[in-house]
Amino acid sequence: MKKVKTLILRTAGTNCDYETQAAFELCGAVVECVHINTLIEKKDKIFEYDILAFPGGFSYGDDIASGKILSNEVKNKLGDKFKKFALSDKPIIGICNGFQVLVKMGLLPEPKLFEQISTLSYNDSDKFECRWVYLKTEKKVKNESNCIWTKNLPDIISLSIAHGEGKFIPNNKKLLNSLNKNNQIVFRYSSKDGSKPEYPLDPNGSIEQIAGICNTKGNIFGLMPHPERYVFALQHPAKEGFDGEYGWGKIIFQNAVDFVK
Amino acid sequence: MFKIEILTKKGFKNSHGKHVLSDITGIGIRNVIKVEYSPLYIIDGDINFVEAKMIASELLSDKIIETYTVNNHSEHDSKSTATFNCALFVVEVWYKTGVTDTVSESVMKAVKDLGIIKEMKVKMGHKYYLYGKISQTVLNNIATKLLANTLIQEYKIK
Numbered sequence: 001m002k003k004v005k006t007l008i009l010r011t012a013g014t015n016c017d018y019e020t021q022a023a024f025e026l027c028g029a030v031v032e033c034v035h036i037n038t039l040i041e042k043k044d045k046i047f048e049y050d051i052l053a054f055p056g057g058f059s060y061g062d063d064i065a066s067g068k069i070l071s072n073e074v075k076n077k078l079g080d081k082f083k084k085f086a087l088s089d090k091p092i093i094g095i096c097n098g099f100q101v102l103v104k105m106g107l108l109p110e111p112k113l114f115e116q117i118s119t120l121s122y123n124d125s126d127k128f129e130c131r132w133v134y135l136k137t138e139k140k141v142k143n144e145s146n147c148i149w150t151k152n153l154p155d156i157i158s159l160s161i162a163h164g165e166g167k168f169i170p171n172n173k174k175l176l177n178s179l180n181k182n183n184q185i186v187f188r189y190s191s192k193d194g195s196k197p198e199y200p201l202d203p204n205g206s207i208e209q210i211a212g213i214c215n216t217k218g219n220i221f222g223l224m225p226h227p228e229r230y231v232f233a234l235q236h237p238a239k240e241g242f243d244g245e246y247g248w249g250k251i252i253f254q255n256a257v258d259f260v261k
Numbered sequence: 262m263f264k265i266e267i268l269t270k271k272g273f274k275n276s277h278g279k280h281v282l283s284d285i286t287g288i289g290i291r292n293v294i295k296v297e298y299s300p301l302y303i304i305d306g307d308i309n310f311v312e313a314k315m316i317a318s319e320l321l322s323d324k325i326i327e328t329y330t331v332n333n334h335s336e337h338d339s340k341s342t343a344t345f346n347c348a349l350f351v352v353e354v355w356y357k358t359g360v361t362d363t364v365s366e367s368v369m370k371a372v373k374d375l376g377i378i379k380e381m382k383v384k385m386g387h388k389y390y391l392y393g394k395i396s397q398t399v400l401n402n403i404a405t406k407l408l409a410n411t412l413i414q415e416y417k418i419k
């Protein structure tokens with residue numbers, strides 16, 4: 001059976017790399033955490049991998065704005081390689097700080113454009129928000145998600161969030177309409193019953209409660225919540241999960257590994 | 262030397278300003294009605310105005326929700342210029358000389374990533390616009406209790 005090789009990109013301030021590695025390994029992937037300086041030295045190394053992950057953390061101390069310095073570095077030093085990887089339809093995930101990097105670099109929501117056309121800004125509360133939240137999975141393509149990462153999920157799941165800058169803002173109404181029309185909105189913050197949430201269940205005031213988006217093809221996925229922190233039922237405060245053992249986050253990583261196989 | 266100010270565009274929430282206003286109310290000061298916050302950067306080195314503008318637009322500001330001025334000069338039209346023109350009081354907070362400024366070190370690394378390989382020094386500061394009828398004593402109170410850690414930072418009221 002094909003070995004699915006995953007690259008987890010790390011740099012100063014990355015702190016969710018090991019958890020993300022564990023999540024992919026649980027799903028059968030072979031994982032390497034690679035420092036960005038290594039990739040800059042060997043620019044084609046990225047093409048040795050099937051999946052690319054931008055993990056959570058506080059890259060470069062969140063200085064200037066979260067994800068800004070890493071996105072600037074990747075785009076200026078490795079931009080053409082990352083764009084080529086993205087357009088080859090291989091799965092890419094950005095979790096929390098990784099989502100901020102994907103958006104600010106311009107790989108999301110449209111890698112062909114490769115321009116920043118949306119942002120993740122300060123939470124409305126101006127505070128770091130850290131808790132479990134409910135997420136509504138958008139299923140508008142044959143009652144399934146458009147995103148390869150989020151197939152086979154129930155309508156409502158819970159995941160944990162931990163961020164200060166998670167308010168998703170598109171640059172205009174036209175883009176928002178296009179994200180809706182092209183089924184690029186993957187997760188929305190929700191109440192337990194699926195209704196529109198108020199703070200604190202809506203942790204940041206994102207436009208239309210957007211918590212995660214994908215590109216039109218569905219291979220590039222960015223989300224503020226942390227699926228790698230819920231791969232076992234044991235990690236949930238009420239020990240909820242599926243098959244008595246696993247958390248919903250595992251499905252997300254499993255989908256990408258199975259997609260490559 | 263270039264002084265770059267990052268401004269929130271009209272129509273977007275200045276979250277940190279609102280938070281500071283809430284903190285001011287929290288210490289019992291009621292006559293401040295609005296606070297706006299802007300990050301400040303001073304770049305001193307062998308760069309020109311075009312490079313300073315590039316640093317401001319590509320690195321220091323978020324093009325979706327922010328705009329910028331370089332040495333108080335903005336090329337943006339009124340639609341994208343923030344509404345700070347009628348501030349009653351301005352407080353700037355800077356690190357004291359000798360205090361390590363970690364953000365500035367990150368900015369210098371990021372400027373190099375942009376392709377501008379030149380010797381420079383960077384300072385990062387904070388600018389607060391306070392609207393309301395505020396006495397000098399109250400202003401000093403707000404600055405020392407909330408805006409500046411006077412052990413490592415100094416503030417100027419303008």
